[in-house]
Amino acid sequence: MSEENISLLQESQLEQLVDQLAEEGYGIINHFFSASEVDAVISRFQGLSEEGEFKKAGIGKMQNFALDKTIRGDYIRWIDPNDMTEITARYVARMKQLMEYLNRTCFLGLKDFEAHFAMYPAGTFYKRHADRFQQNAHRVISTVCYLNKNWKEKDGGQLRMFLPNNEFDIAPLSGRLVCFRSEIEHEVLITTRPRYSITGWMLDQHSSLTFL
Numbered sequence: 358m359s360e361e362n363i364s365l366l367q368e369s370q371l372e373q374l375v376d377q378l379a380e381e382g383y384g385i386i387n388h389f390f391s392a393s394e395v396d397a398v399i400s401r402f403q404g405l406s407e408e409g410e411f412k413k414a415g416i417g418k419m420q421n422f423a424l425d426k427t428i429r430g431d432y433i434r435w436i437d438p439n440d441m442t443e444i445t446a447r448y449v450a451r452m453k454q455l456m457e458y459l460n461r462t463c464f465l466g467l468k469d470f471e472a473h474f475a476m477y478p479a480g481t482f483y484k485r486h487a488d489r490f491q492q493n494a495h496r497v498i499s500t501v502c503y504l505n506k507n508w509k510e511k512d513g514g515q516l517r518m519f520l521p522n523n524e525f526d527i528a529p530l531s532g533r534l535v536c537f538r539s540e541i542e543h544e545v546l547i548t549t550r551p552r553y554s555i556t557g558w559m560l561d562q563h564s565s566l567t568f569l
């Protein structure tokens with residue numbers, strides 16, 4: 358991975374993503390990570406997993422926090438700005454670049470970013486929901502970067518999007534980044550193999566994890 362010195366996104370990738378996001382409420386960059394970068398993230402995943410760093414994800418925040426595997430079955434590990442490997446730093450640098458581009462072109466007033474690694478074991482899913490809700494009103498843009506090599510239709514785990522007049526699925530392909538407005542409802546369909554991603558949210562206020 359170390360020979361790849363183009364560590365930021367190209368202007369044309371940003372432009373295309375942001376145009377689609379502005380017009381349709383969601384956008385995709387297919388080669389956010391190269392194949393070797395995906396390998397690097399997966400090995401980081403394995404390291405953290407061996408250290409017992411992954412925890413069952415909950416629903417809601419603080420007093421409303423609940424663990425309910427009939428709603429979501431993933432295991433997560435938050436990315437800590439003080440504890441970053443080269444590949445995590447590369448991910449964060451690109452997300453910041455995207456945030457700055459969005460602020461410049463769409464005046465979204467994004468101030469911070471929070472992200473976690475996520476793993477869905479075979480047989481799990483995340484039921485229809487929105488990421489911006491009463492107790493979590495500061496998420497403006499949701500992002501998911503997928504890390505599933507050789508993904509096939511039968512593997513499942515697609516991201517189902519519920520736009521006002523359009524319902525469709527996005528395959529969780531390796532290296533692909535999907536962004537959408539956080540109030541849009543979406544769902545993770547049941548996966549038949551372990552499903553890996555990094556999920557991140559751009560916020561309109563500073564978070565406790567402060568990257569900016």
Ligand code: OGA
Pocket residue numbers: 475483488501515516543544545554556
């Ligand atoms: C989430 C989520 C979508 C995905 O973590 O809130 O909806 O495709 N993830 O992983």
Ligand code: MN
Pocket residue numbers: 486487488499543
């Ligand atoms: Mn979500």
